Amino acid sequence: MNNVSRLRYFIYLSLIILGGCTTGKNALQKGDYDVSVSKAVSRLQNSPKNGEALAVLKTAYELALKDHLRKIDEAKLSSNLFKWESIMYDYQKLNQLADEINSCPACLSVVPAPSKYVNEVAESRYNAAVFRYNSGVAYLNEGNRASAKKAYYEFEKVMNLQPNYLDVKTKMDDAYWAAVIKVVVQPIILNRGPYKFSADYFQQQIDQFIGSYSRNKFVVFYGEEQATNQKIVPDQILSLNFDDFVVGQTYVKERVEKLKRDSVIIGETRERKPVYGTVKATLSIFEKHISSSGLLDMTIMDWRNKKVIRQQKFPGTYVWRDSWASYKGDDRALNKNQLAMTRRKEIAPPSPGDLFLEFTKPIYSQLVDDIGYFYNSY
Template sequence: MQKGDYDASVEKSVSRLQNSPKNSEAMEVLKTAYGLALQGHLRKIDEAKMSNDLFRWESVMYDYQKINQLADDINSCPACLAIVPNPSKYIAELADSKYNAAGARYGSGLGYLRENNRQSAKKAYYEFEKTINLQPDYKDAKAKMEDAYWAAVTRVVVQPIIVNSSLYKLSADYFQQQIDQYIAKYSRNKFVIFYGEEQATNQKIVPDQVLSLNFDDFVVGQTYVKERVEKLKRDSVVIGETRDKKPVYGTVKATLSIFEKNISSSGLLDMSITDWKTRKLVHQQKFPGTYVWRDSWASYKGDDRALSNQQLAITRRKEQLPPPPSALFLEFTKPIYNQLVEDIGYYYNNY
């Protein structure tokens, strides 16, 4: 109370009197704090009403709500009612202030809507939303909010990727399906709606923007085989025994040939966003992707005792058949997809 937070003082004293109805300190605080709190809120209401602030009725409404909350708190505490018998409530005044506040937001929304541009339409949408929150049935606020929404929306048609190769068609179709699923579930920005090209045609959608995806270049299955030859030697190996059965130690040698095969596949996807009306490029980005399939095996000549267990194990491996080209194509598109959706999200989330 000494710090001037009279609302909190009332709340604390009410709480203490609910638990301890004869708490003399809480009684004294409640009596003084309630009067100061009520006086403070009424003063703020008068000041707000005299101000030129377009949204002054929201301040008025807030203070009436605080006064009514204090009254509800006191009415829930029998011991408190002995100290403040008739706490003030402003029900009609609160209703009027809400109505006036809704009217101010509605008028602001109409003003933004008249500016007839997308950014102003977004502002209008939020103003009508606040209108409805304040007064759900205020005039035609719901219809105006709907009008503002569609005036604010950017319709983006996503063109399908074209790959002129039957060998990679299935993989490209799968990549396209991943993109289609992403745009179908996109919800980060309610003012951006994505359409597939077929969907847009069926619904006769006139786009605001067109998002195009094309592979500038891709290479699948570039094969590199490297052979590394190691001369191995190990000393102190038992190579026989004497007539009296004693071990004979010597040196064993082998030549180990290790083969490493890398099959590299890579591509560069171009994403461009074009304004439908002006045909101007508004955003462009290129996303690289690479996938390398690796295999290794080995062979040796000489004494296998010169090899370590690890070296011996790799000699038992056989050369593997690589994945088919369609699978390699799909693999290098995975990092491209991750970059693509991240960039689409970054560009449109606050659009």
């Protein structure tokens, strides 16, 4: 077979494969009748006289109709209380296929009256809502948090099916508050003068976190003042306190280096020729470290039985650094970096309040991660 013949063969083969895919023939052979109908409709919208697509559509729709009606009949005979949702889905799928065919004039030549089941969808939707509602009420009547969560999700499904069914909105709200864990967060008490403002700022960050917490809808945080004003009876108390903290521990280290450099021009002769020699200097390098650190205790207590259910401690450290240098002798013995260091002056460190805030940053990150991890499972 020459190259031209081989090329024609592959083009012909590709067209056969492509035609089979786009007309829905392959999907039909695999028993995927819904997909086969959709592909045939799509092909006929672009190529109304495609004979293969017309044949595929006629066969695929008949089989899809029989398949969905069979599933519906089997579901109706089932003892499964939640069968109406699957019944509704099958009716909806048949309506979708009918809409696709009705949007294609060429398709109506082989399927002139695709069946629609509008009333059947409405009836199955209503029945599904009834059974979900009754299931939610049964869960809610069990009177425990785990069942209240299940009830909430059942009522949520009712809302999606029949938003105005009986008192579902009220029941959903009742289930939610029966499932919610109410956590009151006690503020950090810190009255030590220069740090009070910074501690208040740290507390504000925590308040912002708990105020915007949304990882678990069944956990609600309250500030202590908010809980008092709203007369909230908590399920848990989350308290935060610094076990200890130290701000501004200062360490200054001096390192002395003897420097010399050879072959440096140190003068010139009468004939104005350079004179080379060795220059020396003593370099003193100063390094200042100001360390601040603290340890935050988080305790979560069950309000009813007064038992601690979680306790974690979060450390935080911040070290502020500065360095400068001075020298004695000939500055030509210093390299560029050493000379630049000697031109630096000792700078004033951050205020105690700023140092406090810096060491609380890693504490805050650990704290919010731990709170999120702990309450994700509720």
